[in-house]
Amino acid sequence: MAIINNDKYTQRINWHLSKYPDKRSAVMPLLYIAQEEYGWVSPEGINEVAQLCDMDPTQVKSIAGFYTMYSEKPKGKYWLQVCNDLACALRGADEFHHDLLHHLGIEEGGTTDDGLFTVEHVMCLAACDKAPMLQCNFHFMENLDMAKMKAWIEEKRAELEKENS
C-alpha cells in the first residue's frame, strides 16, 4: 500500500501538483488521497505527502491536525458527522445526534464493534434548511429522522453480512 507509484493515484497526484506554482499548495488534496488509501492520515501517508510536496513530515502533520476532515485515527467504514450547530439544533439535531449514538451503542466519537459506523458531531455544514442532516464519508444525507437512519443502518449491516458470508 502506497500512494506513490500507485497507478490508482498517479494521474490525480500529478494533476494536483500541476495546479499550483508551489508544490506545497498540493498538500491538502494529497492528504485526501493518502486518507483514501490508508483510511486515515497514517504516518506512511504523511511521509509520502511530504516527499511529494517537498515538505518536512512534521509540517504535513501540522496541516493534517489543523483541519477536522483529516482523520488522525482509523474510522469506521461509514464516518457519520452529524451537524448539531444552532440552526440544526433548532430543528431537533441534538436529539437526533443523541438518539443515533444511543441506537448504535457508542459514545460521541466512537466506532461500532463491527467497524461499520463512527459518529461525531460537527459544526455547521451549510445545509441548515434540511436538518437533521449529516455527512457520510463527505456526502450529505439530509432531512433525516431516526426511522430513516435505522433502516439505513440495517441496510449497511446486511451488506457487511453478505460480504462476510
Added chain:
Amino acid sequence: MTNPIILLRGQEVPNIHQYDVYVQHGGYQGLKKALGMSPDEVINEVKNSGLRGRGGAGFPAGVKWSFIPKNEPVKYVTVNADESETGTFKDRLIMETNPHQLIEGALICAYAIQAKAVYIYLRGEFWDVAHQLDQCIEDARKDGWVGKNIGGGNFSCEVYTHLGAGAYICGEESALLNSLEGKLGQPRVRPPFPAQKGGGLYGEPTVVNNVETIANVPWIMVNGAAEYKKIGTEQSAGTKLYCVSGHVKKPGVYELPFTATFRELLYDICGGPSVEGRNFKALLPSGGSGPIVHLNDQVLDTRMSYEDTAKIGTIIGSASLIVMDDSVDITWVASKVTKFFKHESCGKCTPCREGTYWLDKVIDRILAGEGRPEDVKLIENVAKNMAGITLCALGEFAANPIIHTIKNFPDDFNQHVAKKAETKPVPAKKLAAAGD
C-alpha cells in the same frame, strides 16, 4: 411587480448546470461582452453597478478590483466558497444548481484585473460540488472559455478548484490564502492587504470575492450597471440571497431585492412560525456572528439592506437568518454559538483562543444551574475584552453573541443564575455530551 431574479436565474431550466444548456440560455455572453471592453471599462462597470461583497463585509466589489496594481506581471483571483458561517447555505445552492455563472463571473473578474489564474476555494464538505465544478471547467475549456487565448483573444487564464478540509477560519481571506499556499489556515498580519504586492496569493496581488458576489457579475455585464443599480436601495444595489433556517414553516434560500422587509420574507414567503401557537422571539440576521435582535414589529418592518439593518443595531452580513420562536432560551443560543467559535478559533491570537474557551466554560456552568449572579457580568466582560484586538474578525464574531444576547435578553440569563430556570429546549446534560 415580480421580484427581479439575478442569482437564481435559470433555476427553472432543466440541467442548467450543464455547459450546453447554460450556453443555450445566454451563458458566457457576459464574458464575451467583457472581452470586447478594456479591463478598466469592466472594472468601472462593476464599480458603477454598486455591487457590494456578499460574504458579509459588504465592501464595494469594483473598488476592490481597482486596488490591484496594473504593472505587476502576476495576479490572481480567488473565489471564497468556504461558506461556513452558522446558518449560511446560499453559495452551495449557486454552485450546485448553476455553476457556470460562477465560472463565467470569475473569468470576467480575472480579465478585469488581468489575472493569471482563478482558484475557487471550497470548504471540504463541498466535495461533490467541487467535483461538479471541475467538470464544468473542463466543459467550458472545450469551447475556449478557459485556458489559453480565451474567446480567441490575447487573454489567458486557468481556473482551478481547491478543497479545504473543515475550518471556518479559512473563510477569512488571509487565512484562506495561507491555506491555499499549503500553510496552516491562520490569518495574516495586514497590511499588506491581499490586493497589494506581498499580501496576496504567493505574495502577488489578489482579489478575494465571495461566490455570490461573483455570480452577479455576468448579469451586470449583459444588462449594464445602470439596470443593476435600479434594483435594491440607495446603498445596497441588486438582490440578495437570504438563507432562512430555524423556526419557520418553509426554511430555504430566497432571492429578494434589498428593498424587501423581514416581514415579507419571514411571513409572506416562509409562512411564519413553524409551530402553531408559538410566536417569533429572536432573530440572528447574519448567522452566529452578527448581533441578535428581538423579532418584533420594528424589526419585521425593516428593509433587509446594509443601511437599514445598521439602524436597528445589527447587520445583514451574509444574510443568514436564524429564526427562533418563544420556546427558545437565549442563554442556550449563546452557548451554542460560543461552542462554535471555540471550536473554530484557529488558536493564533490569545484573546480569541482563551476567551472562547472560558466563555464556554462559564456559560455551561450557568446553563447547568450552577452559575453565580456575577457570572453574567463576567462573561460580558470577557467578551468585551476579546472584541477588536485580534488579527481577524473572529475575536469580534465570538464576542458579539455574548454581548448582544446579554444586552437584549438579560432575563434569559438572569433566570439561570437566580436558579429558577424552568424551560430549556435541551437538557444541560445532553448539551455537555454534545460539547467537545
